[in-house]
Amino acid sequence: xxxxxxxxxxxxxxxxxxxxxxxxxxxxxxxxxxxxxxxxxxxxxxxxxxxxxxxxxxxxxxxxxxxxxxxxxxxxxxxxxxxxxxxxxxxxxxxxxxxxxxxxxxxxxxxxxxxxxxxxxxxxxxxxxxxxxxxxxxxxxxxxxxxxxxxxxxxxxxxxxxxxxxxxxxxxxxxxxxxxxxxxxxxxxxxxxxxxxxxxxxxxxxxxxxxxxxxxxxxxxxxxxxxxxxxxxxxxxxxxxxxxxxxxxxxxxxxxxxxxxxxxxxxxxxxxxxxxxxxxxxxxxxxxxxxxxxxxxxxxxxxxxxxxxxxxxxxxxxxxxxxxxxxxxxxxxxxxxxxxxxxxxxxxxxxxxxxxxxxxxxxxxxxxxxxxxxxxxxxxxxxxxxxxxxxxxxxxxxxxxxxxxxxxx
Amino acid sequence: xxxxxxxxxxxxxxxxxxxxxxxxxxxxxxxxxxxxxxxxxxxxxxxxxxxxxxxxxxxxxxxxxxxxxxxxxxxxxxxxxxxxxxxxxxxxxxxxxxxxxxxxxxxxxxxxxxxxxxxxxxxxxxxxxxxxxxxxxxxxxxxxxxxxxxxxxxxxxxxxxxxxxxxxxxxxxxxxxxxxxxxxxxxxxxxxxxxxxxxxxxxxxxxxxxxxxxxxxxxxxxxxxxxxxxxxxxxxxxxxxxxxxxxxxxxxxxxxxxxxxxxxxxxxxxxxxxxxxxxxxxxxxxxxxxxxxxxxxxxxxxxxxxxxxxxxxxxxxxxxxxxxxxxxxxxxxxxxxxxxxxxxxxxxxxxxxxxxxxxxxxxxxxxxxxxxxxxxxxxxxxxxxxxxxxxxxxxxxxxxxxxxxxxxx
Numbered sequence: 001x002x003x004x005x006x007x008x009x010x011x012x013x014x015x016x017x018x019x020x021x022x023x024x025x026x027x028x029x030x031x032x033x034x035x036x037x038x039x040x041x042x043x044x045x046x047x048x049x050x051x052x053x054x055x056x057x058x059x060x061x062x063x064x065x066x067x068x069x070x071x072x073x074x075x076x077x078x079x080x081x082x083x084x085x086x087x088x089x090x091x092x093x094x095x096x097x098x099x100x101x102x103x104x105x106x107x108x109x110x111x112x113x114x115x116x117x118x119x120x121x122x123x124x125x126x127x128x129x130x131x132x133x134x135x136x137x138x139x140x141x142x143x144x145x146x147x148x149x150x151x152x153x154x155x156x157x158x159x160x161x162x163x164x165x166x167x168x169x170x171x172x173x174x175x176x177x178x179x180x181x182x183x184x185x186x187x188x189x190x191x192x193x194x195x196x197x198x199x200x201x202x203x204x205x206x207x208x209x210x211x212x213x214x215x216x217x218x219x220x221x222x223x224x225x226x227x228x229x230x231x232x233x234x235x236x237x238x239x240x241x242x243x244x245x246x247x248x249x250x251x252x253x254x255x256x257x258x259x260x261x262x263x264x265x266x267x268x269x270x271x272x273x274x275x276x277x278x279x280x281x282x283x284x285x286x287x288x289x290x291x292x293x294x295x296x297x298x299x300x301x302x303x304x305x306x307x308x309x310x311x312x313x314x315x316x317x318x319x320x321x322x323x324x325x326x327x328x329x330x331x332x333x334x335x336x337x338x339x340x341x342x343x344x345x346x347x348x349x350x351x352x353x354x355x356x357x358x359x360x361x362x363x364x365x366x367x368x369x370x371x372x373x374x375x376x377x378x379x380x381x382x383x384x385x386x387x388x389x390x391x392x393x394x395x396x397x398x399x400x401x402x403x404x405x406x407x408x409x
Numbered sequence: 410x411x412x413x414x415x416x417x418x419x420x421x422x423x424x425x426x427x428x429x430x431x432x433x434x435x436x437x438x439x440x441x442x443x444x445x446x447x448x449x450x451x452x453x454x455x456x457x458x459x460x461x462x463x464x465x466x467x468x469x470x471x472x473x474x475x476x477x478x479x480x481x482x483x484x485x486x487x488x489x490x491x492x493x494x495x496x497x498x499x500x501x502x503x504x505x506x507x508x509x510x511x512x513x514x515x516x517x518x519x520x521x522x523x524x525x526x527x528x529x530x531x532x533x534x535x536x537x538x539x540x541x542x543x544x545x546x547x548x549x550x551x552x553x554x555x556x557x558x559x560x561x562x563x564x565x566x567x568x569x570x571x572x573x574x575x576x577x578x579x580x581x582x583x584x585x586x587x588x589x590x591x592x593x594x595x596x597x598x599x600x601x602x603x604x605x606x607x608x609x610x611x612x613x614x615x616x617x618x619x620x621x622x623x624x625x626x627x628x629x630x631x632x633x634x635x636x637x638x639x640x641x642x643x644x645x646x647x648x649x650x651x652x653x654x655x656x657x658x659x660x661x662x663x664x665x666x667x668x669x670x671x672x673x674x675x676x677x678x679x680x681x682x683x684x685x686x687x688x689x690x691x692x693x694x695x696x697x698x699x700x701x702x703x704x705x706x707x708x709x710x711x712x713x714x715x716x717x718x719x720x721x722x723x724x725x726x727x728x729x730x731x732x733x734x735x736x737x738x739x740x741x742x743x744x745x746x747x748x749x750x751x752x753x754x755x756x757x758x759x760x761x762x763x764x765x766x767x768x769x770x771x772x773x774x775x776x777x778x779x780x781x782x783x784x785x786x787x788x789x790x791x792x793x794x795x796x797x798x799x800x801x802x803x804x805x806x807x808x809x810x811x812x813x814x815x816x817x818x
Contacts, residue, residue, distance in 0.1 A: 020527065024628055025434050028526075037629060037644070039753065057737055058641035074735045079761060087763035090550035112528035117437075118429065119521040119548025121530035139528030141499035204623070211620035214613070218627075219433055220446060220666065232467035235446070257629065326483045328466050344448065352488060354496035 001154040001362060002031065008145045009047050014138060015108040017145065018101075019043040026115035027341040028146040030260050033066045042097075043068070043114075046106060054100070076100060094127045107134045113146060143346060151338060151346045152362030158387055158395075160259035161339070161364060164215065165385065165397035168254055168263045171209040172400060175250065178205050179242065179271060180409045189242040189271065199223050200238035206252065215254040218262075219343060222251035229268070230374030232333055232381070244272035247282075247378045253343045262343040264366045265398040266383035269406045281371055282380055282404050288312045288369050289382045289402075292335070296367070298359050298392040306335040306351040309369050318371060322351050329373050336366040339385050361392045410563040410771060411440065417554045418456050423547060424517040425510075426554065428452040435524035436750040437555040439669050442475045451506075452477070452523075455515060463509070485509060503536045516543040522555060552755060560747060560755045561771030567796055567804075569668035570748070570773060573624065574794065574806035577663055577672045580618040581809060584659065587614050588651065588680060589818045598651040598680065608632050609647035615661065624663040627671075628752060631660035638677070639783030641742055641790070653681035656691075656787045662752045671752040673775045674807040675792035678815050690780055691789055691813050697721045697778050698791045698811075701744070705776070707768050707801040715744040715760040718778050727780060731760050738782050745775040748794050770801045 009017060020042045023030040032043055032051070038059055045051040054071050055063040063070045076099060081092035101110070112125055129137040143151070153161065182189040182197045189197035202223050210217060224236040229249040242248075251266040268282065291312070292305055309331065310320040318330035334350035347357040349365055359365075370381030384398035418426060429451045432439040441452055441460070447468055454460040463480050464472040472479045485508060490501035510519070521534055538546040552560070562570065591598040591606045598606035611632050619626060633645040638658040651657075660675040677691065700721070701714055718740065719729040728739035743759035756766040758774055768774075779790030793807035 025524065056642075057735075058742055060737075061640050061643050072735075077734050079734060082762050089763050112531065114527050115434065115524050116527045116530070117548075117553065118523050118525045118530040118534065119546075120550065120553070121525070121527040121548070122521065122534040122546065123548035123550065125527065125531040126535070137528075137531065139526075139530070139532035141529065141532065144526065144529070204621075207620040207623060208617065211616040212613075214616060216625065217666075231470050233465075234470050257626075325486045325488060326466075326481075328469075333467055353491050354498050 001149060001152045001157070003154065004149045004152075005032075005045070005145065006047070008149055009045070009111075012111065012138075012140070012145055013109055014047070014111045014145070016044060016046040016101075016106045017111040017113060019114040020112075021114035021116060026113075027260070027345075028113050028150075029115070030341055031146060031150055033063075033068070034260070035258060036062050036066050038063060040073075042100070044100070044104060044106070046104065052104070090124070090127070094124065094131055097128055098132045101132065101135060109136045109138050111138045111140060111145060113140075113144065147346050150340055152360060153340060153364050153387065154362065155390065157261065157340070158362075158364070158389065160256065160261045161263065161385075161387065162397055164254065164256040164259070164261055165263045165265075165399070167213040167215055167256075168252060168265060169398065169400040170213065171206060171215070171252065171254070172250065172265070172267065174209045175202055175205060176406055178202065179406055182242070182408070184244065184272070184408060187244045189244075196241035198238065198242065199225065199236045199240045202242070203236070203238065210254055214257065216257050218255045219253060221253065222249055222266075224249050224379070227374045227377045228379075230372045230377070230379035232370070232372060232379070242271060245270055245275055247278060247380050249379060249381055251381065251383065255343075260341045262339050262341070263397065264339050264343055264383065264385050265400065266368060266381045267400070267402065268370075268380040268382060269403060271406050272408055274405050278378055278380075279404065281378070284316060285369050285371060285380055285382050286402060289367065292367055292369070293384075293386070293394070293396070296359065296386065296394055298361060298388050300359050301355075302347050302349045302357045302359060302365075303351050303355045305367070306349050309335050310351065313369075313371070329375075330371060331369065332372050333370070336368050336383075339364050339366055359388060361388050361390050363388050364397070410558060410561045410566070412563065413558045413561075414441075414454070414554065415456070417558055418454070418520075421520065421547075421549070421554055422518055423456070423520045423554070425453060425455040425515045426520040426522060427510075428523040429521075430523035430525060435522075436669070436754075437522050437559075438524070439750055440555060440559055442472075442477070443669070444667060445471050445475050447472060449482075451509070453509070453513060453515070455513065461513070499533070499536070503533065503540055506537055507541045510541065510544060518545045518547050520547045520549060520554060522549075522553065556755050559749055561769060562749060562773050562796065563771065564799065566670065566749070567771075567773070567798065569665065569670045570672065570794075570796065571806055573663065573665040573668070573670055574672045574674075574808070576622040576624055576665075577661060577674060578807065578809040579622065580615060580624070580661065580663070581659065581674070581676065583618045584611055584614060585815055587611065588815055591651070591817070593653065593681070593817060596653045598653075605650035607647065607651065608634065608645045608649045611651070612645070612647065619663055623666065625666050627664045628662060630662065631658060631675075633658050633788070636783045636786045637788075639781045639786070639788035641779070641781060641788070651680060654679055654684055656687060656789050658788060658790055660790065660792065664752075669750045671748050671750070672806065673748050673752055673792065673794050674809065675777060675790045676809070676811065677789040677791060678812060680815050681817055683814050687787055687789075688813065690787070693725060694778050694780060694789055694791050695811060695813075698776065701776055701778070702793075702795070702803070702805070705768065705795065705803055707770060707797050709768050710764075711756050711758045711766045711768060711774075712760045712764045714776070715758050718744050719760065722778075722780070738784075739780060740778065741781050742779070745777050745792075748773050748775055768797060770797050770799050772797045773806070
């Protein structure tokens with residue numbers, strides 16, 4: 001959690017960390033600037049010192065809300081630096097960063113983070129290292145200092161995540177109510193005016209219900225039906241009519257723009273009725289889902305649960321990514337991922353041989369077993385986001401029923 | 410524009426370019442994968458060859474909509490690579506990228522782009538270069554190949570930008586109508602139930618009107634009143650009541666999630682009446698705004714217009730960032746910026762000594778003169794986004810009136 005950062009700096013032998021970028025594209029910068037929207041900011045945290053935030057003057061008030069000491073980029077006037085470097089902006093930027101570090105007595109190992117163009121970051125940090133022998137430019141492989149800190153959520157974060165979870169389930173409720181209010185013609189749903197009720201109608205409703213609650217869809221949503229549900233990241237065709245007896249995957253992962261936290265939940269349901277063969281599949285997924293939730297506990301390896309899901313599905317005759325890494329049918333993805341300021345973050349519930357993560361208090365993960373057979377016209381997934389609180393108890397943030405069939409009213 | 414990419418590769422002596430990341434955080438990746446949402450993708454474009462897009466299997470169908478040849482990461486099975494590298498994920502990832510480049514006969518200068526952690530990008534590309542002497546890892550300073558390509562919009566892009574511009578002005582209309590529908594008590598606006606009409610009410614309305622049109626607020630909006638309007642990036646206080654005779658800056662910059670393009674427009678207005686001294690300031694800004702729009706033409710330097718605005722404001726006795734780089738009052742920012750897949754991109758209308766950009770067909774820029782005096786309780790800005798079409802004619806995408814006073818009905 002955030003309070004671990006000073007200790008993580010010590011463990012990684014970092015005298016300072018520098019995080020640069022925009023809060024909207026760097027979730028690490030957003031993590032240390034809670035609630036503030038900043039563009040072109042630089043966060044400098046020296047070991048044993050209070051952090052300093054360098055921002056553009058027009059963002060000075062937003063920056064102040066973070067509680068960090070705020071300094072302005074005008075302290076390092078770009079125009080002067082450009083003049084001193086033959087109008088070479090790259091050289092000017094390297095010089096500004098070098099001077100900033102020198103002015104703040106930074107030396108030794110300095111970790112660099114934040115989001116940027118990959119090639120630019122490479123040449124920039126190389127040039128910075130060459131021009132400043134007093135510092136050692138450190139880039140970290142994953143998991144870096146922020147990955148580790150962010151992996152465990154504190155009470156403030158868990159409260160924020162509970163709030164967005166609750167609002168998300170309200171949106172699902174509104175979608176179910178919309179579906180139930182439609183009429184049936186042949187095997188398709190129609191609206192009051194007789195036109196087909198479509199996935200586009202559902203997506204429009206989701207947008208309105210999210211906006212009403214001040215949630216945003218930073219990465220869209222998935223509402224896929226029939227064979228489309230059989231391709232995990234197929235988001236659904238807008239002009240497709242809602243139909244009876246088809247598996248519908250509704251995977252919704254909104255963000256609260258105030259706190260920045262995501263929720264992630266999936267339900268698979270059938271409108272009106274469920275064909276017998278698909279009901280069996282749905283119950284299989286629900287069965288392993290229940291077994292996983294009953295078993296998940298602090299102290300166990302994350303990979304254990306992916307293996308548990310693979311064991312179960314493979315015993316039933318389905319391929320998994322463990323039995324066949326290239327499979328595109330059966331249980332064709334891993335069990336889950338951390339959720340936080342990114343919708344996909346650490347820890348991962350996969351069986352990769354390098355995954356030695358142990359579940360611990362503060363972990364928040366999605367749990368999402370599923371089966372996919374697009375050529376047979378179906379796919380299904382059940383997903384909740386669960387948290388381990390400070391006492392290590394599992395709290396299911398996605399407090400929403402699992403109903404296989406949505407009856408029409 | 411996009412069709413310039415092959416020629417830009419030749420000019421920069423690049424045998425290939427590699428763009429890696431997520432389309433939601435790398436606008437360069439989004440640029441070459443129009444309309445697709447991808448996570449952990451790699452785009453490989455070799456000179457004189459068709460591009461190849463490497464994606465996770467679960468995103469294979471989304472990836473196919475880009476029209477690029479799609480290959481799957483399962484061709485480079487991570488688990489095998491982890492086993493071969495003592496479960497060192499960093500080493501495995503470096504090896505995968507090296508093998509991928511070798512398998513596709515890439516050698517010589519290769520440009521790397523896309524968004525990533527700055528420190529990770531540094532050590533990753535350094536390790537890649539060391540392990541693959543057949544390639545020269547190139548990172549570009551700004552403006553890189555994508556910056557230059559994206560700076561000029563093609564017909565498809567201009568059409569997309571016109572569409573989001575039109576929808577944005579509809580949202581402004583709805584806000585003005587909301588304000589006009591309120592009653593007045595003392596000098597504040599009140600709603601039907603007698604409670605104060607607040608900036609929070611306006612922001613909630615904006616969210617609903619954007620959602621109705623499937624626009625998203627990737628970076629929020631600004632609706633700031635009185636002294637808050639005097640700090641350019643102050644976004645406004647939700648609980649502040651709307652008041653008569655106060656300057657209100659409404660700066661809205663939504664994105665169309667389908668095309669990915671932004672619009673950016675600002676109006677400053679007063680509800681009910683405008684104090685005489687502030688009316689003079691508003692007309693001054695409108696006057697230079699009109700002069701700028703009348704003058705802007707293909708072939709002129711971008712810096713010319715910032716200098717023109719500085720000349721004007723300085724002649725009136727206001728400081729500018731040219732007369733005082735540290736000023737936080739007066740005309741305290743530059744004139745404008747490119748708008749496209751990022752809300753702030755090239756070209757820039759500033760007076761920096763390295764800004765030698767000449768306006769050309771396909772450029773789309775914001776033009777936003779303003780004045781700021783927070784301690785005197787006011788700030789104002791007028792902003793439109795204008796485009797130069799293929800014929801070089803200026804097209805004001807922000808087709809919306811400039812009304813200083815919003816009368817109550």
